Amino acid sequence: xxxxxxxxxxxxxxxxxxxxxxxxxxxxxxxxxxxxxxxxxxxxxxxxxxxxxxxxxxxxxxxxxxxxxxxxxxxxxxxxxxxxxxxxxxxxxxxxxxxxxxxxxxxxxxxxxxxxxxxxxxxxxxxxxxxxxxxxxxxxxxxxxxxxxxxxxxxxxxxxxxxxxxxxxxxxxxxxxxxxxxxxxxxxxxxxxxxxxxxxxxxxxxxxxxxxxxxxxxxxxxxxxxxxxxxxxxxxxxxxxxxxxxxxxxxxxxxxxxxxxxxxxx
Numbered sequence: 001x002x003x004x005x006x007x008x009x010x011x012x013x014x015x016x017x018x019x020x021x022x023x024x025x026x027x028x029x030x031x032x033x034x035x036x037x038x039x040x041x042x043x044x045x046x047x048x049x050x051x052x053x054x055x056x057x058x059x060x061x062x063x064x065x066x067x068x069x070x071x072x073x074x075x076x077x078x079x080x081x082x083x084x085x086x087x088x089x090x091x092x093x094x095x096x097x098x099x100x101x102x103x104x105x106x107x108x109x110x111x112x113x114x115x116x117x118x119x120x121x122x123x124x125x126x127x128x129x130x131x132x133x134x135x136x137x138x139x140x141x142x143x144x145x146x147x148x149x150x151x152x153x154x155x156x157x158x159x160x161x162x163x164x165x166x167x168x169x170x171x172x173x174x175x176x177x178x179x180x181x182x183x184x185x186x187x188x189x190x191x192x193x194x195x196x197x198x199x200x201x202x203x204x205x206x207x208x209x210x211x212x213x214x215x216x217x218x219x220x221x222x223x224x225x226x227x228x229x230x231x232x233x234x235x236x237x238x239x240x241x242x243x244x245x246x247x248x249x250x251x252x253x254x255x256x257x258x259x260x261x262x263x264x265x266x
Contacts, residue, residue, distance in 0.1 A: 005158060007126045012235060013055030014127045018136035020236040021128060024051075025120045027247045032116040035254045038105070041112035043250065047243070048119050055127045065118055072114065077107030130155055135230050148218075152209070160202060167197050 013021070028044060035041070052059055066073075080103040081091070087100030124133070130151050137147040168178070171193055178190045 005126065006129060007055075007057060009056050009127065011055050011127070013051060013123065015233075015235065016127075016239060017230050017232055017236045018124065018128045018132050019139060019230065020232070020240055021124045022136065022140075023240055024243045025123055027243050028120045029117055031247045031250055032113050032120075035250070036106075036109055036113075037254055037257070038109055038112060040250050040254060041109070041116050043246075044116045045112070045119065047246065048116070048123070051123055055123065057122055057126050061122070062119060065115065069111075069114060069118065073107075073111035076110045076114075077104060080104070080107035080110065125154070132230065135228075139230060156205075159205065160198070163201050163205075164194065164198055167194055167201075 028048070031040065032044060049059070049062075052062070081087075081099040082094075082097050082103065084100060084103030084106050086106075087098070087103040089101040090098035091101050091104065092099050128136075134147055134151055137150075138144065171178075176193060178186055178194065181190045
Protein backbone atom coordinates (compact mmCIF):
# COMPACT_ATOMS: atom_id res chain seq x y z
CA UNK A 1 0.00 0.00 0.00
CA UNK A 2 1.45 3.41 -0.96
CA UNK A 3 0.13 4.91 2.26
CA UNK A 4 2.77 3.02 4.27
CA UNK A 5 5.79 3.33 1.96
CA UNK A 6 8.59 5.61 3.16
CA UNK A 7 9.69 8.31 0.69
CA UNK A 8 13.29 9.44 0.99
CA UNK A 9 13.72 13.18 1.39
CA UNK A 10 15.32 16.00 3.31
CA UNK A 11 12.26 18.21 3.72
CA UNK A 12 11.12 20.06 6.81
CA UNK A 13 8.49 17.38 7.48
CA UNK A 14 11.15 14.65 7.26
CA UNK A 15 13.26 16.52 9.83
CA UNK A 16 10.46 16.84 12.35
CA UNK A 17 10.56 14.64 15.43
CA UNK A 18 8.36 11.55 14.82
CA UNK A 19 6.59 12.27 18.11
CA UNK A 20 5.69 15.72 16.78
CA UNK A 21 4.22 14.15 13.66
CA UNK A 22 2.28 11.68 15.79
CA UNK A 23 0.86 14.56 17.83
CA UNK A 24 -0.13 16.43 14.65
CA UNK A 25 -1.92 13.36 13.29
CA UNK A 26 -3.58 12.74 16.67
CA UNK A 27 -4.91 16.31 16.76
CA UNK A 28 -6.25 15.95 13.22
CA UNK A 29 -7.91 12.66 14.17
CA UNK A 30 -9.53 14.19 17.26
CA UNK A 31 -10.92 17.10 15.26
CA UNK A 32 -12.10 14.80 12.46
CA UNK A 33 -13.82 12.39 14.83
CA UNK A 34 -15.72 14.93 16.93
CA UNK A 35 -16.77 17.19 14.06
CA UNK A 36 -19.57 16.73 11.55
CA UNK A 37 -19.01 19.93 9.58
CA UNK A 38 -18.07 19.90 5.90
CA UNK A 39 -16.22 23.23 6.16
CA UNK A 40 -14.06 21.81 8.96
CA UNK A 41 -13.15 18.80 6.85
CA UNK A 42 -12.30 20.96 3.84
CA UNK A 43 -9.98 23.04 6.02
CA UNK A 44 -8.34 19.86 7.35
CA UNK A 45 -7.83 18.57 3.81
CA UNK A 46 -6.32 21.91 2.82
CA UNK A 47 -3.86 21.73 5.74
CA UNK A 48 -3.01 18.12 4.89
CA UNK A 49 -2.42 19.08 1.26
CA UNK A 50 0.02 21.78 2.40
CA UNK A 51 1.83 19.28 4.63
CA UNK A 52 1.98 16.82 1.72
CA UNK A 53 3.48 19.49 -0.54
CA UNK A 54 6.04 20.57 2.08
CA UNK A 55 6.96 16.91 2.69
CA UNK A 56 7.10 16.26 -1.08
CA UNK A 57 4.60 13.43 -0.80
CA UNK A 58 3.15 12.75 -4.27
CA UNK A 59 -0.33 14.25 -4.37
CA UNK A 60 -1.34 11.63 -6.90
CA UNK A 61 -1.46 9.11 -4.06
CA UNK A 62 -4.39 10.98 -2.54
CA UNK A 63 -6.27 10.04 -5.70
CA UNK A 64 -5.30 6.43 -4.95
CA UNK A 65 -6.84 6.78 -1.48
CA UNK A 66 -10.06 8.13 -2.95
CA UNK A 67 -10.25 5.26 -5.44
CA UNK A 68 -9.60 2.71 -2.68
CA UNK A 69 -12.31 4.21 -0.49
CA UNK A 70 -14.79 5.07 -3.24
CA UNK A 71 -16.94 1.99 -2.58
CA UNK A 72 -17.12 2.84 1.15
CA UNK A 73 -18.00 6.45 0.32
CA UNK A 74 -20.73 5.28 -2.05
CA UNK A 75 -22.21 2.96 0.61
CA UNK A 76 -22.11 5.74 3.24
CA UNK A 77 -23.91 8.12 0.91
CA UNK A 78 -26.45 5.58 -0.31
CA UNK A 79 -27.43 4.26 3.13
CA UNK A 80 -27.67 7.69 4.74
CA UNK A 81 -29.55 9.08 1.73
CA UNK A 82 -32.37 6.64 2.39
CA UNK A 83 -32.12 6.09 6.15
CA UNK A 84 -30.88 9.35 7.71
CA UNK A 85 -33.37 10.16 10.47
CA UNK A 86 -33.18 13.92 9.90
CA UNK A 87 -33.96 13.63 6.22
CA UNK A 88 -36.80 16.01 5.35
CA UNK A 89 -36.24 17.04 1.71
CA UNK A 90 -36.74 14.19 -0.82
CA UNK A 91 -34.45 14.24 -3.82
CA UNK A 92 -35.95 11.20 -5.55
CA UNK A 93 -37.87 8.01 -4.70
CA UNK A 94 -37.01 4.33 -5.12
CA UNK A 95 -39.81 1.81 -4.46
CA UNK A 96 -41.56 4.38 -2.32
CA UNK A 97 -38.48 5.20 -0.20
CA UNK A 98 -37.17 8.75 -0.39
CA UNK A 99 -33.54 9.68 -0.90
CA UNK A 100 -33.15 12.96 0.99
CA UNK A 101 -30.78 15.89 0.51
CA UNK A 102 -29.98 15.88 4.25
CA UNK A 103 -29.00 12.21 4.05
CA UNK A 104 -26.89 12.91 0.99
CA UNK A 105 -25.01 15.70 2.80
CA UNK A 106 -24.53 13.53 5.88
CA UNK A 107 -23.11 10.70 3.74
CA UNK A 108 -20.70 13.14 2.09
CA UNK A 109 -19.72 14.42 5.54
CA UNK A 110 -18.91 10.90 6.76
CA UNK A 111 -16.88 10.27 3.60
CA UNK A 112 -14.85 13.44 4.16
CA UNK A 113 -14.32 12.42 7.78
CA UNK A 114 -12.79 9.09 6.71
CA UNK A 115 -10.72 10.78 3.98
CA UNK A 116 -9.25 13.26 6.50
CA UNK A 117 -8.27 10.46 8.87
CA UNK A 118 -6.71 8.30 6.16
CA UNK A 119 -4.93 11.20 4.43
CA UNK A 120 -3.17 12.18 7.66
CA UNK A 121 -1.41 8.83 8.08
CA UNK A 122 1.25 9.45 5.35
CA UNK A 123 2.47 12.47 7.36
CA UNK A 124 4.09 9.85 9.60
CA UNK A 125 4.64 6.78 7.47
CA UNK A 126 5.98 8.44 4.31
CA UNK A 127 8.37 10.85 6.06
CA UNK A 128 9.67 8.72 8.92
CA UNK A 129 12.16 5.87 8.70
CA UNK A 130 11.47 2.62 10.51
CA UNK A 131 14.39 3.21 12.90
CA UNK A 132 13.14 6.69 13.85
CA UNK A 133 9.62 5.34 14.26
CA UNK A 134 10.91 2.64 16.63
CA UNK A 135 12.83 5.23 18.66
CA UNK A 136 9.73 7.43 18.88
CA UNK A 137 7.60 4.56 20.15
CA UNK A 138 10.32 3.70 22.65
CA UNK A 139 10.27 7.29 23.92
CA UNK A 140 6.52 6.89 24.45
CA UNK A 141 7.23 3.83 26.62
CA UNK A 142 5.60 1.40 24.19
CA UNK A 143 6.84 -2.15 24.90
CA UNK A 144 9.48 -3.13 22.36
CA UNK A 145 7.70 -6.40 21.54
CA UNK A 146 4.69 -4.42 20.28
CA UNK A 147 6.92 -1.89 18.52
CA UNK A 148 8.91 -4.59 16.76
CA UNK A 149 5.79 -6.46 15.61
CA UNK A 150 4.18 -3.26 14.30
CA UNK A 151 7.23 -1.97 12.44
CA UNK A 152 8.02 -5.39 11.00
CA UNK A 153 4.46 -5.68 9.67
CA UNK A 154 4.69 -2.23 8.07
CA UNK A 155 8.10 -2.99 6.59
CA UNK A 156 6.86 -6.35 5.28
CA UNK A 157 4.05 -4.83 3.20
CA UNK A 158 6.36 -3.85 0.34
CA UNK A 159 7.81 -7.37 0.30
CA UNK A 160 4.37 -8.97 0.13
CA UNK A 161 3.31 -6.60 -2.65
CA UNK A 162 6.47 -7.43 -4.63
CA UNK A 163 5.86 -11.17 -4.19
CA UNK A 164 2.24 -10.78 -5.31
CA UNK A 165 3.24 -8.87 -8.44
CA UNK A 166 5.87 -11.51 -9.31
CA UNK A 167 3.32 -14.31 -8.90
CA UNK A 168 0.77 -12.40 -10.97
CA UNK A 169 3.28 -11.85 -13.78
CA UNK A 170 4.37 -15.50 -13.66
CA UNK A 171 0.76 -16.66 -13.99
CA UNK A 172 0.19 -14.20 -16.82
CA UNK A 173 3.13 -15.74 -18.74
CA UNK A 174 1.41 -19.11 -18.31
CA UNK A 175 -1.77 -17.67 -19.87
CA UNK A 176 -3.64 -16.99 -16.63
CA UNK A 177 -4.86 -13.38 -16.49
CA UNK A 178 -7.10 -12.37 -13.60
CA UNK A 179 -7.63 -8.92 -15.12
CA UNK A 180 -9.67 -10.42 -17.98
CA UNK A 181 -12.14 -12.14 -15.63
CA UNK A 182 -15.49 -10.73 -14.61
CA UNK A 183 -16.09 -9.75 -11.00
CA UNK A 184 -17.93 -12.94 -9.96
CA UNK A 185 -15.39 -15.31 -11.49
CA UNK A 186 -12.53 -13.31 -10.01
CA UNK A 187 -14.01 -13.58 -6.51
CA UNK A 188 -14.98 -17.27 -6.67
CA UNK A 189 -11.84 -18.80 -8.16
CA UNK A 190 -9.70 -16.13 -9.78
CA UNK A 191 -7.52 -15.29 -6.77
CA UNK A 192 -6.79 -18.86 -5.63
CA UNK A 193 -3.78 -19.43 -7.97
CA UNK A 194 -2.36 -16.12 -6.74
CA UNK A 195 -3.06 -16.20 -3.02
CA UNK A 196 -2.04 -19.82 -2.32
CA UNK A 197 1.59 -19.37 -3.46
CA UNK A 198 1.60 -15.90 -1.87
CA UNK A 199 0.67 -17.37 1.52
CA UNK A 200 3.24 -20.17 1.22
CA UNK A 201 6.08 -17.83 0.21
CA UNK A 202 5.12 -15.35 2.95
CA UNK A 203 5.20 -18.10 5.59
CA UNK A 204 8.63 -19.15 4.34
CA UNK A 205 9.94 -15.59 4.60
CA UNK A 206 8.40 -15.22 8.06
CA UNK A 207 10.30 -18.34 9.12
CA UNK A 208 13.54 -16.81 7.81
CA UNK A 209 12.84 -13.61 9.76
CA UNK A 210 12.33 -15.71 12.89
CA UNK A 211 15.72 -17.37 12.39
CA UNK A 212 17.35 -13.99 11.71
CA UNK A 213 16.09 -12.29 14.88
CA UNK A 214 16.92 -15.34 17.00
CA UNK A 215 20.49 -15.37 15.64
CA UNK A 216 20.81 -11.72 16.69
CA UNK A 217 19.81 -12.53 20.28
CA UNK A 218 16.42 -10.86 20.11
CA UNK A 219 15.05 -10.33 23.62
CA UNK A 220 18.37 -11.03 25.34
CA UNK A 221 18.24 -7.70 27.14
CA UNK A 222 15.44 -5.30 28.01
CA UNK A 223 17.58 -2.19 27.71
CA UNK A 224 18.19 -1.13 24.13
CA UNK A 225 20.52 1.54 22.77
CA UNK A 226 20.26 3.58 19.56
CA UNK A 227 22.82 5.27 17.35
CA UNK A 228 21.09 8.65 17.49
CA UNK A 229 18.65 10.31 19.87
CA UNK A 230 15.48 12.15 18.94
CA UNK A 231 15.29 15.79 20.00
CA UNK A 232 12.63 18.47 19.81
CA UNK A 233 13.60 21.52 17.75
CA UNK A 234 12.06 24.94 17.28
CA UNK A 235 10.39 23.68 14.12
CA UNK A 236 8.64 20.96 16.12
CA UNK A 237 7.30 23.57 18.54
CA UNK A 238 6.19 25.86 15.70
CA UNK A 239 4.37 23.08 13.84
CA UNK A 240 2.67 21.81 16.99
CA UNK A 241 1.63 25.32 17.99
CA UNK A 242 0.24 26.04 14.51
CA UNK A 243 -1.77 22.81 14.27
CA UNK A 244 -2.97 23.05 17.87
CA UNK A 245 -4.16 26.63 17.33
CA UNK A 246 -6.15 25.63 14.24
CA UNK A 247 -7.66 22.62 16.02
CA UNK A 248 -8.72 24.74 19.01
CA UNK A 249 -10.26 27.39 16.73
CA UNK A 250 -12.15 24.75 14.73
CA UNK A 251 -13.40 23.03 17.91
CA UNK A 252 -14.72 26.36 19.19
CA UNK A 253 -16.36 26.98 15.81
CA UNK A 254 -18.01 23.54 15.91
CA UNK A 255 -19.24 24.07 19.47
CA UNK A 256 -20.70 27.48 18.68
CA UNK A 257 -22.53 26.21 15.59
CA UNK A 258 -23.46 22.86 17.13
CA UNK A 259 -21.61 20.78 14.56
CA UNK A 260 -20.07 18.45 17.13
CA UNK A 261 -23.44 17.07 18.27
CA UNK A 262 -25.03 16.84 14.82
CA UNK A 263 -25.29 13.07 15.03
CA UNK A 264 -27.10 12.97 18.37
CA UNK A 265 -30.90 12.55 18.47
CA UNK A 266 -32.96 15.67 19.12
